[in-house]
Amino acid sequence: MALDYSKCAREISEVIGGGKNVVSAAHCATRLRLVIADNSKVDRKKLEDVEGVKGVFESNGQLQIIIGTGTVNKVYEEFLSFNGLTAATKDDVKAAAAQRQPVWKQMLKALGDVFVPILPAIVASGLMMGIVEALGKAVPGFAQTDWYAFLDTVSNTAFAFLPVIVAISAARVFGGNIFLGAVIGLLMVHTAFINGWSVGSTETINSFFGVTDGVVPKWHLIGDVVTIRRAGYQGHVIPVIIAVWLMCRIEKWLHKHVPEMIDLFVTPLTTVFTTALLALWIIGPIFAQLESWVLLGAEILVKNPIGAAVMGAVYPWTVVMGLHHMYNVIEAGMLASVGLNTWMPIASAANFAQFGACLAVGIKAHNNKTRVIAVPSSMSAALGITEPAIFGVNMRFFKPFICAMIAGAVGALFGAVSRIGATAYGVTGIPGYLTIDKPLQYTILLLISGGLAFLLVWFIWKEGDAGAKQEAAAGAEGDAAAAPVSEVAADAAEQDALGAMELREVMTSEAGALYAPVRGRVIPAEQIPDETFAGGVLGQGVGIEPEEETVYAPCDGTISSVAETGHAIGISAAGDQELLIHVGVDTVKMGGKGFRTLVAEGDAVKRGQKLLTFDRAAIREAGYPDVVVFLLTNSDDYKGFKVTGV
Amino acid sequence: MREFNFTVSDPDGIHARPAGLLVKAAKAFESTVTVFAGDKNADMKKLLALMALAIKQGQTITVKVEGADEDAAAEAVEKFLKDTF
Numbered sequence: 001m002a003l004d005y006s007k008c009a010r011e012i013s014e015v016i017g018g019g020k021n022v023v024s025a026a027h028c029a030t031r032l033r034l035v036i037a038d039n040s041k042v043d044r045k046k047l048e049d050v051e052g053v054k055g056v057f058e059s060n061g062q063l064q065i066i067i068g069t070g071t072v073n074k075v076y077e078e079f080l081s082f083n084g085l086t087a088a089t090k091d092d093v094k095a096a097a098a099q100r101q102p103v104w105k106q107m108l109k110a111l112g113d114v115f116v117p118i119l120p121a122i123v124a125s126g127l128m129m130g131i132v133e134a135l136g137k138a139v140p141g142f143a144q145t146d147w148y149a150f151l152d153t154v155s156n157t158a159f160a161f162l163p164v165i166v167a168i169s170a171a172r173v174f175g176g177n178i179f180l181g182a183v184i185g186l187l188m189v190h191t192a193f194i195n196g197w198s199v200g201s202t203e204t205i206n207s208f209f210g211v212t213d214g215v216v217p218k219w220h221l222i223g224d225v226v227t228i229r230r231a232g233y234q235g236h237v238i239p240v241i242i243a244v245w246l247m248c249r250i251e252k253w254l255h256k257h258v259p260e261m262i263d264l265f266v267t268p269l270t271t272v273f274t275t276a277l278l279a280l281w282i283i284g285p286i287f288a289q290l291e292s293w294v295l296l297g298a299e300i301l302v303k304n305p306i307g308a309a310v311m312g313a314v315y316p317w318t319v320v321m322g323l324h325h326m327y328n329v330i331e332a333g334m335l336a337s338v339g340l341n342t343w344m345p346i347a348s349a350a351n352f353a354q355f356g357a358c359l360a361v362g363i364k365a366h367n368n369k370t371r372v373i374a375v376p377s378s379m380s381a382a383l384g385i386t387e388p389a390i391f392g393v394n395m396r397f398f399k400p401f402i403c404a405m406i407a408g409a410v411g412a413l414f415g416a417v418s419r420i421g422a423t424a425y426g427v428t429g430i431p432g433y434l435t436i437d438k439p440l441q442y443t444i445l446l447l448i449s450g451g452l453a454f455l456l457v458w459f460i461w462k463e464g465d466a467g468a469k470q471e472a473a474a475g476a477e478g479d480a481a482a483a484p485v486s487e488v489a490a491d492a493a494e495q496d497a498l499g500a501m502e503l504r505e506v507m508t509s510e511a512g513a514l515y516a517p518v519r520g521r522v523i524p525a526e527q528i529p530d531e532t533f534a535g536g537v538l539g540q541g542v543g544i545e546p547e548e549e550t551v552y553a554p555c556d557g558t559i560s561s562v563a564e565t566g567h568a569i570g571i572s573a574a575g576d577q578e579l580l581i582h583v584g585v586d587t588v589k590m591g592g593k594g595f596r597t598l599v600a601e602g603d604a605v606k607r608g609q610k611l612l613t614f615d616r617a618a619i620r621e622a623g624y625p626d627v628v629v630f631l632l633t634n635s636d637d638y639k640g641f642k643v644t645g646v
Numbered sequence: 647m648r649e650f651n652f653t654v655s656d657p658d659g660i661h662a663r664p665a666g667l668l669v670k671a672a673k674a675f676e677s678t679v680t681v682f683a684g685d686k687n688a689d690m691k692k693l694l695a696l697m698a699l700a701i702k703q704g705q706t707i708t709v710k711v712e713g714a715d716e717d718a719a720a721e722a723v724e725k726f727l728k729d730t731f
Contacts, residue, residue: 563661568661568697571694588662633666633669633694
């Protein structure tokens with residue numbers, strides 16, 4: 001009789017202390033992998049007796065329950081739905097990896113983690129929006145048709161309600177309840193507030209609130225101390241992410257401290273109330289203030305070419321903060337006063353630079369996942385909608401973002417010097433031709449900004465760059481979590497992690513090429529500070545002086561052994577190769593401290609999959625060399641064996 | 647066939663690097679050398695298999711040696727085990 005998945009999931013839940021006791025749940029080909037909050041609540045004996053459970057063990061801080069191929073994913077799904085968990089996976093691993101990074105990198109990473117899963121939505125909307133807006137300008141009368149209204153509505157949905165999408169994704173990344181996250185996101189664009197894109201328009205404010213002074217009114221909760229400005233946060237990203245991050249902190253704290261009996265209603269209620277108040281009272285207004293300063297600064301800056309160049313560089317940052325929707329006010333002001341919109345060339349230069357940078361990433365990247373995101377994102381950027389390119393690609397890898405800033409500055413400088421301008425506002429990039437007064441100079445501007453960004457990225461950015469590495473892996477994980485969880489998705493995620501490893505061949509034989517399992521300087525085995533390794537007693541290989549702290553699979557294979565102390569991993573690979581990766585010398589003495597293995601014996605691994613992480617500082621502190629030894633232990637069996645990477 | 651027991655006294659157990667030396671010692675002989683630990687066993691000439699046994703301090707293993715040079719092999723392996731672990 002087939003296994004009753006839901007019964008199995010339910011019984012597992014019961015003997016491990018319920019869903020509340022589960023920090024995160026993931027599964028591999030055969031095992032349910034749970035991170036448990038309180039291990040004392042787990043009844044191992046009963047767990048082993050649950051029908052369908054073939055074995056139980058603990059490894060890497062995970063409770064691993066062997067269920068079997070083809071069934072584990074079904075039990076996993078039942079397990080999630082029974083416990084009301086979401087499919088966020090490997091949070092623990094990611095969090096641990098993140099903790100060792102500087103704050104700004106963690107923040108960029110969080111931004112990337114939040115944005116990668118929602119990219120399909122904003123890429124689709126961005127492209128459609130670019131096309132629709134261009135058609136609206138190009139085809140006379142089209143903007144007045146029902147078709148235009150319909151397409152415009154569809155295409156701007158994701159942007160108009162971006163806070164909601166961002167909030168849901170952020171709640172998942174930060175480990176909160178995604179539905180509470182959705183509530184916060186919805187609140188920030190609630191119809192009780194005036195659309196954030198309209199706060200620059202006196203008329204809209206007057207008609208929306210029935211006032212005459214063109215000022216967005218406030219709710220006075222406690223006199224003038226606690227007030228809430230009745231404006232929404234359409235198009236905003238940062239305040240939403242901050243609010244949701246805060247929400248998750250509050251929620252987790254409450255879950256821990258509120259008695260279980262009343263947790264179900266006290267925690268969500270308090271979480272939403274507190275977050276809503278803080279978001280609208282403090283976080284939001286800080287950004288509203290920032291907005292007005294940026295606007296003021298921008299107006300002053302663009303009056304001279306140097307200022308224009310600065311603006312060209314800073315522009316994408318204002319997109320990141322969601323402030324760029326305010327620029328229409330400046331543009332409208334320019335048209336009204338001098339009849340020429342000289343802002344548009346600056347924005348165009350900045351946006352087209354994002355296009356160039358993103359396209360270069362798309363063409364240069366080997367990782368298929370990066371490519372399929374970068375190319376369409378760059379198309380959207382060429383049409384003037386840069387969010388997908390910025391959030392999905394350039395900002396995540398960061399160097400492309402810097403390149404685009406430089407190119408944007410140069411392009412904006414050219415635009416200001418050649419005194420070109422637009423006769424309307426609302427479009428940039430290629431559609432900008434519809435409104436520009438000097439198409440020839442505009443072409444040069446686009447070539448400068450887009451071309452320079454492309455070239456800079458092409459020569460400066462490398463796929464394995466530090467920032468990119470983490471992000472690519474995180475991206476892959478994020479997507480795996482978003483997709484219906486299945487083995488296929490898990491496999492895809494594993495393959496995508498490839499982008500994180502630098503593909504550098506260090507050994508080869510008739511059995512195939514072996515790639516460096518860690519980033520760093522490759523040294524000949526003879527230079528490894530240990531005579532056993534140096535003498536080739538354990539087989540031929542290389543040493544790598546690590547620059548990073550993650551070991552990746554050097555080829556496809558099966559994990560044949562994992563040292564209990566986490567410092568060494570054995571892999572069996574094609575052609576009977578027996579590989580040994582040994583992190584540091586004498587590190588067995590550290591008793592596992594500073595090491596974290598991410599795979600278990602018997603796991604099939606793909607080249608580039610993360611195997612273990614190690615803490616270089618801890619190894620140094622313990623007084624051992626941190627060189628990573630990588631050997632083909634049976635190298636004698638291969639006639640064609642060569643060390644190639646030294 | 648030769649067979650002997652050995653109790654590991656090395657606090658780190660039979661771990662990667664010395665395990666490699668043990669494999670080297672076993673490989674010097676023609677005989678098959680098999681290690682039994684708990685309910686698992688491994689060919690002592692295969693490093694990864696040996697490592698997978700995860701033999702710890704205090705654990706008693708059984709080594710079986712079989713082949714033309716089994717006497718010399720058993721002696722060498724036993725000596726190596728005593729000296730190293």
